[in-house]
Amino acid sequence: MTEKLYLADATIRAFDAAVVEVVDDADQPGVVLDRTAFYVHGGGQPADHGTLTTPGGAELSVVDVRTIDGRVVHRVDALHGLAVGDVVSATLDWNRRHDLMRTHTAMHVLCGVIWNEFEVAVTGGNMEPLKGRMDFAFDPLPDGFADHITEAVNAAIAADHTIEVSVLDRAAADVDPELIRTKVNLIPAAVTEVRVVDIVGLDRQADGGTHVASTAEVGRFEITKTESKGKGNKRIRFVLHDA
Secondary structure (H helix, E strand, O other), X not given: OOEEHHHOOOOOOEEEEEEEEEEOOOOOOEEEEOEEOOOOOEOOEOOOOEEEEOXXXXXXXXXXXXXXXXXXXXXXXXXXXXXXXXXXXXXXOHHHHHHHHHHHHHHHHHHHHHHHHHOOOEEEEEEEOOEEEEEEOOOOOOOOHHHHHHXXXXXHHHOOOEEXXXXXXXXXXXXXXXXXXXXXXXXXXXXXXXXXXXEOOOEEEEOOOOOOOEHHHOOEEEEEEEEEOOOOOEEEEEEEEOO
């Protein structure tokens, strides 16, 4: 199993790791490491990008990271002779990662604002750096929704809520209704411990993604569009600005 360093520390930008498997596929070569700070695609958050530097000094571009047959595979542009047992130096594309952290935290702020006012569950979501969309079980959206929520989210961001990460036993998590804000509990039954992201005083959810340390890092939130995706499912698209 690959140790996912980002679960405990989302600020790691560079690390060393040993190669435990090489996927020698001409169309999509890949590398499995004993540990990684690259976020693995999932939960609506894209994988991190970056580089792996071989013992010989060659640089491999990491273009995607996926879980395949239980292995965390770093998809790279080429292998450059990399072999099992080699130790690589890895560097994340930090600007991209930090933008995704800001975006993910903004989604939780949006979720918290909507839950605290309307107690409406999330039905889906996805993100790219500095933009995303979330679907909620509204039917219909309240009048003046976009302007009202934009103001409320930006006020929450400006309030500089601290963000804390902890781990709960699955049994304790299952009896806490505040932790699951999605319409359906998406945590697999085999998971025995649940990682919790707490925007202190605003939103507390089970989540495996990466986040900034405080809402003040998020930037300015702007709703760009609202859409109806059918009865009881309304989509909110947003972007983030630096100021």
